[in-house]
Amino acid sequence: MEKHLKLGKKNVYSGKIALLLAVGLGLTLTGCGEGGSDQNTKTPRKETQNTMNSETVQPPVAKKIPHTMEIHGDVRTDNYYWMRDDERKAPEVLAYLNAENSYTTAKMKHTEAFQEKLFDEMTGRLKKDDSSVPYQKNGYWYYSNFSGDQEYPVYARRTGSMDGEEQVILDANKLAEGHEFFSLGGMAVSSDTTLLGYATDVLSRRLYKIEFKNLGTGEKLADILVDTTGTIVWANDNKTVFYIRKDPQTLLGYQVFRHKLGTDQADDVLVYEEKDTTFYTGLGKTRDDSVIYIYHSHTSKKGASVIDANKPDSAFKLFHPIEDGHEYSFAKLGNEYYIRTNWQAKNFRLMKVDATQTTDKSKWRDVVPHRNGVFLSDFELFTNHLVVREKEEGLTRLRVMDLAGGKDRDLAFDDPAFSASIGYNPEIDTDKMRVNYSSLTTPSTVYEYDLKDGSRAILKQDEVLGDFNPANYASERLFIEARDGTKVPVSLVYRKELFKQDGVNPLYQYAYGSYGHTIEPRFDSSRLTLLDRGFVYAIAHIRGGQMLGRGWYEDGKLYNKMNTFTDFIDATKGLVAQKYGAKDKIFAVGGSAGGLLMGAVVNMAPELYRGVGAHVPFVDVLTTMLDTSIPLTTNEYDEWGNPNETDYYEYMKTYSPYDNVTRQDYPNMLVTTGLHDSQVQYFEPAKWVAKLRDYKTDNNRLLFHVNMEAGHGGASGRYKRYKDKALEFAFFFDLLGIME
Structure with missing residues (x-):
């Protein structure tokens, strides 16, 4: 559930069709009396004449079919379990999702022109004809470029120098033709530079098909490898490739195969199978092209197996035995390996060893010692x-x-x-x-x-493009004290002439806080759309990431997970106290595991937020982590805990957003998902929204948008993804009365 984000177009039935489907299938589209509000109160918002229809439309109310689950003597009842459809074909489920989409469309109808303006504004900042920085490898300069309104890049190379003749090696726009969704996975050129392997996904389930082409003739080879992770590694004989096959149910890549060009996939040789479902499996090749490795990745232990890239038929051998609590990775230089390791080094150190002695840690020598x-x-x-x-x-x-x-x-x-x-x-x-x-x-x-x-x-x-001038903006880095005395770093940016530290600016607060993933303070041109309308943008570097080192991660996982949520809440309170944002204009956003963060925060401190964006949110923690048939469950026990164990179950139940929805006021909320999401299944947010509609005691907006063509990453393509941003920004701006 390494959980990351978004929306679409072709997914919304007309309101009438959705209504007929829903009624015919026993769904109720009335009740709940939900309307917009100017504050986080029950006071209905005054609307102009052209928004009257959006104010009177009623939200879908899903039927309840009690589903009982019992473990450790604890009984939970899930009234919306019926929404799970692994085939994604059940008419009843699709009708409900389309009814939600129709409701969102109706409620946001009065902002459609504004959404288009926001979309044009954000995409207008992008240089249409743009190229990557070329890099040199094996006598060629490789690069990619965008042209005009094309959604996908064209990949090309030139011989010798950038003055050489251009050779297009892959045009992703042609591959994407006829597909609502398209993703290019791995792409690898053979060692002799004559062949290209490339992987594509047109469903957004991250099950990639690998194909090959001759770069000299442009001819496509007959070889097709299906149900892969999309990673391609060439052996040095230029006819052997290694790839990882996925379990089609759990979507876990667990089998490494060796394929010889010109043979059928059914004849491929299984060279490694990961039988421990708590591990991820990866593939790579050292930069000197001499060694191919299989990477074995677990939350708390990591290692690798290697072969000589010149001997693809040989057996993989462990670089060093895998040990509980030990994580290592390596790079090769000449006859030595340099190893990044946490062996007796919580924050990692760098060591080196002769290539013949990797299995013996006593031979490893410090290059960069550990520092606390x-x-x-x-x-x-x-x-x-x-x-x-x-x-x-x-x-x-x-x-x-x-x-x-x-x-x-x-x-x-x-x-x-x-x-x-x-x-x-x-x-x-x-x-x-x-x-x-x-x-x-x-x-x-x-x-x-x-x-x-x-x-x-x-x-x-x-x-x-446009009138952007970096001198118009300022960034800050500060520390806010959490309730346990821990100092939480926060990165801020705002437009200088629109910001006064007097507590009047709206504030957009973003965070992730899981898997040790650090949200770096990077530039995002779409963010200017917020800043130029007076928003302060804040990234809260909460525990669960690794902004302050390995301990920062460990203090936000397993039995320390609650720190992630309280850090975010305390960061909000600190920013308001220091007058970086108006207390009634705070907006919180997170996606995937950051969506879990949003779910926990709105249960714990709903009064702090005017609006919340929860994208592809991982909110049904207990049910998902108890179900080994769901993708990315067992290999994340060391991140969240294994709820089959009583203590973990009881702790996870204290924060699981779906299990902690209660009868209280909630902020205005926009929830998004993708029907084909392989990381966080669509039914998690669908059930959560249904339960929120039943429990919440306010008249604030609760909108749910399902991209019926996409998955975890949202809409594909260079421009289409900005439709998602436009919807979210318009949702927030509308709550503040900003319509231009």
């Missing part, structure tokens, strides 16, 4: 240099170390809150390194650093 206050998050190797990415007090540092024993150097950055990461550097034998940089006021930038002297050059900075 510094989190070592990543590293990159070059022939003469080592670069490590570290976080100290939540700020990123890229440190360049001369492998010949020269002086260390920190790369310089400019903003108070920023994101800096090691870019794509496919070649090892170079003294140049690419770095991806962004801040809340600085558009995404690719720098090239000289590792010898630390000088830098901008290779590309995303162009923001």
Whole structure:
């Protein structure tokens, strides 16, 4: 449920059809008396004449069919369990979802022109004809480009230099033709540069089909590999590929196969099967192309198995035995491996070992020792240099170390809150390194650093069309004290002339807070639509992420999960107290596991928020984590706990949003999902919305939008995704009376 987000068009039946379907199938579309409100109160909002129809339409009210579940002597009754349809074909379920879509359309009808304006505003900031920064590998320069109104990129390469003749290797727009949804997964060129493997998904279930083409002739090969994760790794013989097959029910990638070009998938050789369903399985290849590895990833232990890429028929062997509590990853330089490990190092350290001695930890030697206050998050190797990415007090540092024993150097950055990461550097034998940089006021930038002297050059900075001037905006980084005394970092951005720290600005607060995933303070041009209307935008770096190191993650998982929710609430209170936002104009947003955060927060402190956006929300925690047939359940026991154990069950029940809906006032809420979501199944938010409608005691808006063509990532394509943003922003703006 590594849970991330969005909407669509072709999914909404007309109101009349949805009404007929719903009534014919026993659904009630009246009752509940829900209307808009100007505050989080029961006072109906005064509307102009053209919004009267949206105010009188009534929300769907789902029928109740009690479904009893008992474990550990505890009985729960789920009245909406019937909404689960794994085939996504049940007329009764589709009718209900379409009725919800029709209701959302009706309630937002008066904002349609405004939504179009917002969409045009956000997409108008994008440079239509745009290219990525080219990179060099095996004699070619590779890049991608967008053109005009195309939703997807075209991938191309040039021989020798960027002055060479362009060869289009893949046009994603042609592959997407005829499909409402399209996603390009892995794409890999063979070692001899003559063949391309690529993976596509047209349903949004993240079950990818892998196909191949000859780059010399453009001819498509007959080989087709289905039900894969989309990852493709070539052996050095240029005829063998490795891929991972998924379980079609749980969607867990667990079998690694070896495929020889020209043979049928049925003849592929199973080279590894993960029988422990608490593990994820990955595939990769070292940057020197000498080793292929299978990555074994569990929440609290990680490891790898390897083979020589020149000997694809050999058996995979463990790099080092997998041990409880031990996580390691590696990179190869010559005859040595550099290992990022948490062995006796909570915040990780970097070690190295001879390639023949990897299984013996006593032979591992420190390169970057463990430091309690510094989190070592990543590293990159070059022939003469080592670069490590570290976080100290939540700020990123890229440190360049001369492998010949020269002086260390920190790369310089400019903003108070920023994101800096090691870019794509496919070649090892170079003294140049690419770095991806962004801040809340600085558009995404690719720098090239000289590792010898630390000088830098901008290779590309995303162009923001229109009147954008970074000098008009300011960002801040502050710490807010949580209820247990912990200092929670918060990143802020606002438009200078529209902000006064006097508690009058609307505030948009976003967070995630799970899986150790850190929400970095990056630039997002769509955010300008909020800032230019006076919003303050805040990212709360709550526990459950790794902004302040590994301990920050551990303090927001398992029996510490409640810290994630209380940190968010306390950050809201702190921002209001420091007058960064008006107490009656606070909006909270989160998606996936961040949607779980929203569900918990509105149960615990609904009075704090004027509006909430909960996207693809993981809200039915207990039922999902007790059902091993649902994708991404067993391999997340170490994130949430295993509710088959009494103590975990009882703790999870204290915060599971669906189980804690109560009879109280809730904020205005917009909930979104995708029918084909493979990470958080559509029926979780569907049931949650139905229960909220039954329990909530206010007249505030509760809208539910289901993209009937998409999954966890929402609408596909470069532009269509902004329809989702336009809906959310219009929902919030409407609550404030902002209509332009």
